[in-house]
Amino acid sequence: MNTPVDNMLPPVACSLRAAASPLKGAMPAPRHSRLRGIPGLGRARGAAALAIAGLALAAVTASAQTKPWNDIGRYATPAEVKAWDIDVRPDFKGLPKGAGSVAKGEEVWEAKCASCHGSFGESNEVFTPIVGGTTKADIERGRVKNLEEGSSFPQKTTMMKVATLSTLWDYINRAMPWNAPKTLTTEEVYGVTAYILSLAEVVPADFTLSDENIAEVQKRLPNRNGMVFYEPLWKVNGKGDVKNVACMKDCPVDATIRSSLPDFARDAHGNIQEQNRVIGPVRGADTTRPAPKALPASGGTPVALAAPKPAPAAAGAGDAKALVNANSCTACHGMKNKIVGPGFNEIAAKHKGRADAESYLLSKIRGGGSGVFGAIPMPPQPDLKEADARAIAQWIAAGAP
Amino acid sequence: MSKDLSDVIGRVLPAPENHLSAEKLELARKARRSFMGKALAMGAGVAGTAAGAGKALAAEGEAAILQLPPHSVGLGQPVAMDGYGKPSKWEGNLQRRESPGLTRVSQASVSFTPLQGLFGIITPSGLHFERHHQGWWDIDPSQHRLMVNGLVKRERVFTMDDLMRLPSVSRIHFIECGANSAPEWGNVALPSVQYTHGMVSCCEFTGVLLSTLLEMCGYDKKNGKYVLAEGADGSSMTRTIDMERAMDDCIVAWAMNGEMLRPENGYPLRLVVPGIQGVSWVKYLRRIEVGDQKYATKDEAIHYVDHMPDGTHRQYTGIQECKSVITTPSGSQTLLDKGYYNVTGLAWSGRGSIKRVDVSVDGGRNWRTARLEGPILPKALTRFNIDWVWDGKPAILQSRAIDSTGYVQPKINQLRAARGTRSVYHQNAIQSWRVAENGEVSNVQVY
Numbered sequence: 121m122n123t124p125v126d127n128m129l130p131p132v133a134c135s136l137r138a139a140a141s142p143l144k145g146a147m148p149a150p151r152h153s154r155l156r157g158i159p160g161l162g163r164a165r166g167a168a169a170l171a172i173a174g175l176a177l178a179a180v181t182a183s184a185q186t187k188p189w190n191d192i193g194r195y196a197t198p199a200e201v202k203a204w205d206i207d208v209r210p211d212f213k214g215l216p217k218g219a220g221s222v223a224k225g226e227e228v229w230e231a232k233c234a235s236c237h238g239s240f241g242e243s244n245e246v247f248t249p250i251v252g253g254t255t256k257a258d259i260e261r262g263r264v265k266n267l268e269e270g271s272s273f274p275q276k277t278t279m280m281k282v283a284t285l286s287t288l289w290d291y292i293n294r295a296m297p298w299n300a301p302k303t304l305t306t307e308e309v310y311g312v313t314a315y316i317l318s319l320a321e322v323v324p325a326d327f328t329l330s331d332e333n334i335a336e337v338q339k340r341l342p343n344r345n346g347m348v349f350y351e352p353l354w355k356v357n358g359k360g361d362v363k364n365v366a367c368m369k370d371c372p373v374d375a376t377i378r379s380s381l382p383d384f385a386r387d388a389h390g391n392i393q394e395q396n397r398v399i400g401p402v403r404g405a406d407t408t409r410p411a412p413k414a415l416p417a418s419g420g421t422p423v424a425l426a427a428p429k430p431a432p433a434a435a436g437a438g439d440a441k442a443l444v445n446a447n448s449c450t451a452c453h454g455m456k457n458k459i460v461g462p463g464f465n466e467i468a469a470k471h472k473g474r475a476d477a478e479s480y481l482l483s484k485i486r487g488g489g490s491g492v493f494g495a496i497p498m499p500p501q502p503d504l505k506e507a508d509a510r511a512i513a514q515w516i517a518a519g520a521p
Numbered sequence: 522m523s524k525d526l527s528d529v530i531g532r533v534l535p536a537p538e539n540h541l542s543a544e545k546l547e548l549a550r551k552a553r554r555s556f557m558g559k560a561l562a563m564g565a566g567v568a569g570t571a572a573g574a575g576k577a578l579a580a581e582g583e584a585a586i587l588q589l590p591p592h593s594v595g596l597g598q599p600v601a602m603d604g605y606g607k608p609s610k611w612e613g614n615l616q617r618r619e620s621p622g623l624t625r626v627s628q629a630s631v632s633f634t635p636l637q638g639l640f641g642i643i644t645p646s647g648l649h650f651e652r653h654h655q656g657w658w659d660i661d662p663s664q665h666r667l668m669v670n671g672l673v674k675r676e677r678v679f680t681m682d683d684l685m686r687l688p689s690v691s692r693i694h695f696i697e698c699g700a701n702s703a704p705e706w707g708n709v710a711l712p713s714v715q716y717t718h719g720m721v722s723c724c725e726f727t728g729v730l731l732s733t734l735l736e737m738c739g740y741d742k743k744n745g746k747y748v749l750a751e752g753a754d755g756s757s758m759t760r761t762i763d764m765e766r767a768m769d770d771c772i773v774a775w776a777m778n779g780e781m782l783r784p785e786n787g788y789p790l791r792l793v794v795p796g797i798q799g800v801s802w803v804k805y806l807r808r809i810e811v812g813d814q815k816y817a818t819k820d821e822a823i824h825y826v827d828h829m830p831d832g833t834h835r836q837y838t839g840i841q842e843c844k845s846v847i848t849t850p851s852g853s854q855t856l857l858d859k860g861y862y863n864v865t866g867l868a869w870s871g872r873g874s875i876k877r878v879d880v881s882v883d884g885g886r887n888w889r890t891a892r893l894e895g896p897i898l899p900k901a902l903t904r905f906n907i908d909w910v911w912d913g914k915p916a917i918l919q920s921r922a923i924d925s926t927g928y929v930q931p932k933i934n935q936l937r938a939a940r941g942t943r944s945v946y947h948q949n950a951i952q953s954w955r956v957a958e959n960g961e962v963s964n965v966q967v968y
Contacts, residue, residue: 187736187737189686189687189688189733189737190737192679192683192686192687192737193677193678193679193680193683193737194677194678195675195676195677195678196668196669196670196676196677196678200668200678201668201670201676204668204670204751204807204808205670205671205808205810206757207749207751207759207810207816207818209812209814209816209817210814210815210816210817211814213814247626263832263833264832265832267828267832267833267834268830268831268832269830269831269832269941269943271832276828278823281822281823281826281834282822282823283817283822283834284817284822286817287817287818287819287822287823290759290818290819291818291819291823294756294757294759295654295655295755295756295757295819298629298655298755301655301755301756301757302755302757346832346833346834347822347826347833347834347835347836348829348833348834348835348836349835349836349837350827350835350836350837350838353827353835353837353838353839353840353842353947354763354837354838354839354840355763355765355840356765356766356769356796356840356871356872357872357926358840358872359926359928360840360842360928361939361940362931362935362936362938362939362940363929363931363935364921364929364930364931364932364935365929366877366879366888366921366923366929367888368879368887368888369887369888370886370887371885371886371887371888373884373885373886373967373968374967374968375884375886375917375967376967377955377965377966377967378965378966378967378968379708379709379965379966380709380955380963380964380965380966381709381710381711381712381852381963381964381965385710385712386712388621388622388712389618389620389621389711389712389713389716390618390621392712392713392853392854394614395614395615395616395618395635395637395713395715396614396615396637396638396854397612397614397615397638398611398614399611400849401849401850401856401857401862401863402849402850402854402855402856402857402962403854403855403857404614404637404713404853404854404855405853405854405855405961405962407712407853411957411959411961412855412959412960412961413959414958414959415856415857415858415859415913415958415959415960416855416857416858416960417857417858417859417960448628448656450627450628451626451628451656454627459626
């Protein structure tokens with residue numbers, strides 16, 4: 121969020137300032153209507169403003185911007201800028217007025233956040249944990265002890281890292297909830313931010329976060345002093361922090377292999393043979409088998425030529441598949457793997473043979489539920505069209521993927 | 522048959538019927554008015570001849586030469602059968618792939634470019650690596666808008682029509698994710714170059730220079746020190762770019778490799794920030810804001826920060842420093858035999874162009890300088906090649922790039938000495954590939 125330059129020009133640029141202000145004011149419609157609102161004066165004042173705007177436009181065009189493409193595009197209206205300019209800076213410029221309580225935040229959290237981030241911000245193996253690893257001493261010092269070398273704390277949570285409270289507010293506001301970003305109200309964003317802060321014991325449980333006290337809360341962030349601006353890796357012409365020399369002969373190296381891929385991970389990325397070309401000087405190794413004893417050419421294990429993979433099935437293989445993608449079901453359910461919720465294959469297997477599988481699944485899809493596959497609840501999906509929900513239910517009842 | 526052919530050399534070739542039996546000839550005549558029928562008859566005729574020659578030919582040479590295949594004696598496919606052509610069916614193994622376990626949700630994940638199978642410096646559009654933070658979209662370009670606001674004299678809105686009227690540039694640049702090779706800060710974790718280095722791609726991008734737009738909008742030259750780029754997708758990715766970068770070589774791009782951007786790569790508009798990590802190349806670009814302070818967005822305050830040994834994080838470390846990797850032979854490939862190999866790979870630097878690449882086959886004790894293939898462009902991938910005769914004994918292959926600033930690609934232990942082992946980003950160490958006696962190549966760390 122930034123104020124346009126014409127309000128901030130230094131006095132030395134007063135001629136430009138005089139030119140630029142009416143220019144900007146003249147173009148968007150709302151300012152005209154304000155002028156027109158003055159009885160008796162409106163018409164004359166409006167015309168004068170337009171005339172000045174015309175002069176200003178000519179002046180600007182003549183001075184710095186004489187390119188023939190200069191006027192391609194159009195002015196943004198104030199409403200348009202307001203609609204899109206939602207960023208909040210570390211100095212809280214851009215933060216909308218408002219407030220939200222920890223209690224309000226908890227309510228929103230349980231409904232819209234907990235299924236991915238856990239009830240206490242600890243997450244559920246899927247998303248980065250948000251809360252944990254910070255202490256009262258960290259809040260005092262503004263540095264998180266668990267980030268230091270030698271710490272045995274296993275994770276780096278958001279609250280351990282974040283040094284700017286604006287970042288949390290801005291990101292929740294622009295990108296959360298994950299499958300319905302930008303749908304929280306300002307009060308809800310304040311509330312959710314307050315709830316996270318209360319879980320990290322930065323604010324008390326009865327706290328209400330607002331635009332007026334947020335700068336004070338910033339002063340209690342556990343890692344507020346933990347960020348360093350390192351210019352050599354920001355500027356293209358910087359020198360960096362690591363120096364190697366281009367030794368060419370008998371260089372001092374230790375030939376010991378310090379690390380290699382463990383045998384158990386040989387096929388962790390699938391069969392690499394099927395990820396390499398079937399011609400050329402090399403082949404992919406068949407990682408589904410142990411390493412061969414000898415070179416292929418020496419009569420050892422022959423390198424089987426991997427059959428080229430047929431083109432992947434067309435996306436239209438099933439309307440239901442398209443539907444579960446389009447409705448973000450796949451954010452939580454994999455085709456054949458658990459993510460937050462069970463894989464579609466798992467759901468299909470569980471209800472296989474059930475006479476009322478379709479209607480049962482339809483009710484679960486529409487109404488949500490928990491307890492069948494674990495404690496993490498599936499939220500209701502009121503926005504899902506009845507026909508779509510039915511198609512998905514039929515698809516799962518028929519065995520899914 | 523050869524006698525018959527020698528008889529006709531220098532003359533007009535007889536129609537294929539001349540080589541057919543009486544029955545085949547009759548069949549072919551009946552099929553004469555049918556194009557396909559004729560082609561079938563031709564194929565059948567040759568198959569008959571080859572079968573007749575039989576085993577005698579096998580002794581004379583290879584069947585692939587002596588027995589003409591269907592494509593040499595038949596009629597091929599018509600034009601425009603596929604309005605947008607695809608790679609050969611034999612190339613299906615080369616696909617961008619996810620790394621199992623790296624992420625759990627495929628809308629906020631990565632797919633890796635199969636560097637092990639690519640040539641030259643241009644990444645085919647369909648194999649360009651993907652990184653999405655909140656899923657990808659295929660946006661209606663007629664409804665897409667770019668807004669420029671903040672410290673500018675004129676806050677402006679541009680349609681795609683507007684942008685594509687403006688003076689454009691076409692430039693080849695690499696894009697590398699800040700987390701490329703990151704899983705190996707501590708130990709070897711990945712089997713092949715697709716997963717160790719596949720978050721780098723290089724394409725020709727076409728668009729209008731960001732500087733052109735900023736000039737058009739009359740940006741504040743005194744106070745406008747930074748630019749915020751913002752995407753139109755769910756994550757509305759935001760990243761801070763310094764004004765010096767913005768006015769230098771950043772491109773507001775709509776095209777990639779001669780066609781419009783692919784949806785996965787930000788169709789219809791993305792920012793190109795040469796030399797800077799991919800997260801700054803905001804996709805579905807909707808807004809550019811000029812400001813006087815850095816923005817500390819989520820991906821420059823919580824992620825894409827370098828965790829240092831003293832517990833601090835370095836913020837705004839966006840430069841992708843000089844790096845290289847041998848792509849063939851590389852991890853989990855198998856050398857079929859001893860003897861000659863053309864060792865080939867890629868080098869790049871976010872600070873400029875590649876000056877030199879050295880290659881070692883003995884784990885870094887001795888080095889030879891590789892041949893650089895042209896063009897050698899700033900902030901673009903550069904292809905290198907070097908001859909190697911493998912004697913069948915264990916070997917460790919490494920490449921080491923030097924860029925136009927004189928910076929030498931470091932060893933992993935040198936990086937760790939400066940930044941520890943808990944960082945997740947900006948790992949540009951020399952990669953080591955061990956070649957075993959059985960021909961298998963594996964990923965190792967040696968220094």
